[in-house]
Amino acid sequence: METQPKQFRVVFHGEVADGHDPTAVREKLAALLKKDPARIERLFSGREVVIAARVNAADAEKYRKAFAAAGAVCRIETLETENASGKESGPPQTPEPAAAPLSSPPDGGSMIVTNIESVPGKTIVAHYGLVSGSTIRAKHLGRDIMASLKNLVGGELKGYTELLRESRRQATERMIEQARQLGANAIINVRFSTSSVAQGAAELYAYGTAVSVR
Amino acid sequence: MDLIIFLMLLALGYFAGTVAEKRHYRSIEKREKALVRLPAVTLKRVDIAPEKVCAARMVHGSAVISVDYFKRMLAALRNIFGGKVKSYETLLDRARRESLLRMKESAVGADIIVNVRIETATIGRSRRGKQRISCLETVAYGTALTLEK
Numbered sequence: 001m002e003t004q005p006k007q008f009r010v011v012f013h014g015e016v017a018d019g020h021d022p023t024a025v026r027e028k029l030a031a032l033l034k035k036d037p038a039r040i041e042r043l044f045s046g047r048e049v050v051i052a053a054r055v056n057a058a059d060a061e062k063y064r065k066a067f068a069a070a071g072a073v074c075r076i077e078t079l080e081t082e083n084a085s086g087k088e089s090g091p092p093q094t095p096e097p098a099a100a101p102l103s104s105p106p107d108g109g110s111m112i113v114t115n116i117e118s119v120p121g122k123t124i125v126a127h128y129g130l131v132s133g134s135t136i137r138a139k140h141l142g143r144d145i146m147a148s149l150k151n152l153v154g155g156e157l158k159g160y161t162e163l164l165r166e167s168r169r170q171a172t173e174r175m176i177e178q179a180r181q182l183g184a185n186a187i188i189n190v191r192f193s194t195s196s197v198a199q200g201a202a203e204l205y206a207y208g209t210a211v212s213v214r
Numbered sequence: 215m216d217l218i219i220f221l222m223l224l225a226l227g228y229f230a231g232t233v234a235e236k237r238h239y240r241s242i243e244k245r246e247k248a249l250v251r252l253p254a255v256t257l258k259r260v261d262i263a264p265e266k267v268c269a270a271r272m273v274h275g276s277a278v279i280s281v282d283y284f285k286r287m288l289a290a291l292r293n294i295f296g297g298k299v300k301s302y303e304t305l306l307d308r309a310r311r312e313s314l315l316r317m318k319e320s321a322v323g324a325d326i327i328v329n330v331r332i333e334t335a336t337i338g339r340s341r342r343g344k345q346r347i348s349c350l351e352t353v354a355y356g357t358a359l360t361l362e363k
Contacts, residue, residue, distance in 0.1 A: 113272045114357040116258050116329045120267035155234040157349055160278035164351055168274065190272055192353055194335035202337045
């Protein structure tokens with residue numbers, strides 16, 4: 001409500017400004033957006049295409065000017081925010097799904113990680129074998145001193161908990177990365193193990209079976 | 215002089231350790247009550263039709279915990295006579311329950327956690343001859359299933 005900047009999206013319906021040759025507009029747009037002609041042709045399919053999903057007013061205006069210079073007409077729509085002061089008659093929920101295909105899928109979100117022997121509701125179509133990720137972390141001196149003080153009193157060592165959680169996350173990420181390179185989309189039967197390899201250093205190891213599920 | 219320091223450490227360990235332990239147990243019990251609706255089981259399969267499960271993801275929680283000076287002395291004494299080391303029992307119990315709770319807390323929106331495993335590992339191994347810093351890590355991990363309503 002207060003300082004939250006309004007967000008806009010720029011959409012294009014394939015309209016060409018009066019007095020412009022459609023093919024010339026296409027060429028100009030191709031040069032402007034640095035896209036190949038096939039992609040540009042998609043813009044002119046007549047369907048609503050989101051050019052920019054979430055931009056501020058100045059950027060939206062820039063897009064509009066650039067398109068106008070090329071001879072194309074695009075519209076700026078206000079995105080509905082929480083206070084729901086939708087001045088434009090744009091449907092409130094469409095911005096999200098419309099913008100989604102343009103952005104790349106979130107990394108890691110596509111990988112299913114479980115520690116049971118299957119992915120419930122899905123069938124395994126291919127096995128890729130064992131994948132694993134490990135990381136060895138040493139605690140740093142400041143934490144070590146704090147820990148030895150804490151050792152007198154007992155109780156939880158927050159610094160170490162944080163450190164180990166962070167390293168376990170990294171080990172998991174490495175495992176996921178390995179599975180992704182194999183072309184898997186899920187890792188099943190994941191196990192964690194911790195061992196202390198040297199004085200003050202711990203190894204965090206995560207391993208599982210990479211599979212492809214459908 | 216050495217004896218005074220030793221006794222002071224012992225007293226500090228005893229009082230601070232007891233207070234910390236009580237407070238920790240209180241917080242554990244409170245949170246366990248709050249999370250009692252989210253069951254965590256060690257079974258791999260539960261009686262849920264697979265098509266009802268709409269999401270499965272791994273969750274984990276961990277805690278690193280150390281013993282206080284007094285308890286360590288107590289345990290050292292126990293080592294001479296053998297028997298149950300009660301002071302360590304509560305420590306491990308606290309650590310496990312804490313990590314279980316953290317796992318449950320990280321499974322927001324899930325309905326059940328299956329195949330829960332709890333592991334314990336010693337980290338910070340002793341330097342030879344020096345007093346050992348005994349801290350333990352417990353990890354609890356499982357698969358959180360979200361069911362269709």
